[in-house]
Amino acid sequence: MIELAYSILAADFAHLADEIARAEAGGGTICHVDVMDGHFVPNITFGPPVVAAIRPLTKSPLDCHLMIEDPDKFIPAFADAGADMICVHIEVCRHLNRTLQLIADHGMKPAVVLNPATPIDMLFEVLPMVHHILVMSVNPGFGGQKFLPRSIDRIKHLARLRSELGLNFRIEVDGGIAHDTVASVVQAGADMLVAGSAIFHPGKTEANARDFLSVARAAGSTIA
Ligand code: DX5
Ligand code: ZN
Numbered sequence: 001m002i003e004l005a006y007s008i009l010a011a012d013f014a015h016l017a018d019e020i021a022r023a024e025a026g027g028g029t030i031c032h033v034d035v036m037d038g039h040f041v042p043n044i045t046f047g048p049p050v051v052a053a054i055r056p057l058t059k060s061p062l063d064c065h066l067m068i069e070d071p072d073k074f075i076p077a078f079a080d081a082g083a084d085m086i087c088v089h090i091e092v093c094r095h096l097n098r099t100l101q102l103i104a105d106h107g108m109k110p111a112v113v114l115n116p117a118t119p120i121d122m123l124f125e126v127l128p129m130v131h132h133i134l135v136m137s138v139n140p141g142f143g144g145q146k147f148l149p150r151s152i153d154r155i156k157h158l159a160r161l162r163s164e165l166g167l168n169f170r171i172e173v174d175g176g177i178a179h180d181t182v183a184s185v186v187q188a189g190a191d192m193l194v195a196g197s198a199i200f201h202p203g204k205t206e207a208n209a210r211d212f213l214s215v216a217r218a219a220g221s222t223i224a
Helices: 013-025 048-057 071-081 096-105 120-129 151-165 182-188 205-220
Strands: 003-007 030-036 062-067 085-089 109-114 132-136 170-174 192-195
Touching (some): 003 170, 003 205, 013 048, 013 205, 030 048, 048 071, 071 096, 120 132, 120 151, 182 192
Parallel strands (some): 030 062, 085 109, 109 132, 132 170, 170 192
8 A cells, every 4th residue: 555654844933733633635645754863863843742642633644754863762752642653763773583572562553764784684684573664755853855766676676675575664755755756766666655745735735645646556466
């Protein structure tokens, strides 16, 4: 199933409830929440209180992308706030197996995210434990960056591993995904599509989401 994970990083924070409603009216079914700590990435966003505030606004799963050092310390707070999925960066997890177990023990779906320079094969041992893998298609920290074309081969590599191992984790992609790049990532094997700046525009959010999904689904229907 191809889904739009709309990234609220690009939304108008003063009107988050309306922004979420518009993205969902256009077909968005996952709310992607970019948590940044100013250490792992050179930017600061929001944390568990904002997750708790948006929890009652939607029935969609809240997909929390933690761009933070020491994620283990904050996993219980995100669970209490109502997060459904937690993505941790492999680059900050010394004991990745333990971290993923901790997420699952708190009733959330575990996921791992990789920066563009991190080899896909580093994930091999944890693939059976994850709900999804998030492939960064820009360096994390900011919205509105240009899609890195090598991401296509990385998604294909991951999809090949999934079929060789007989697993069924989902593949998410994040960064520079827009109407002109979404078809190629879907054809490579991604099915959770994060998009922020391609979706949120005053007066156009609902139509943007709808058009984005129709391009993505058309590309999906051509996969053999
Ligand atoms: C970047 C974030 C993304 C960001 C994507 O570090 O992880 O989720 O919101 O923004 P766009 O879709 O504008 O590239
Ligand atoms: Zn993200």
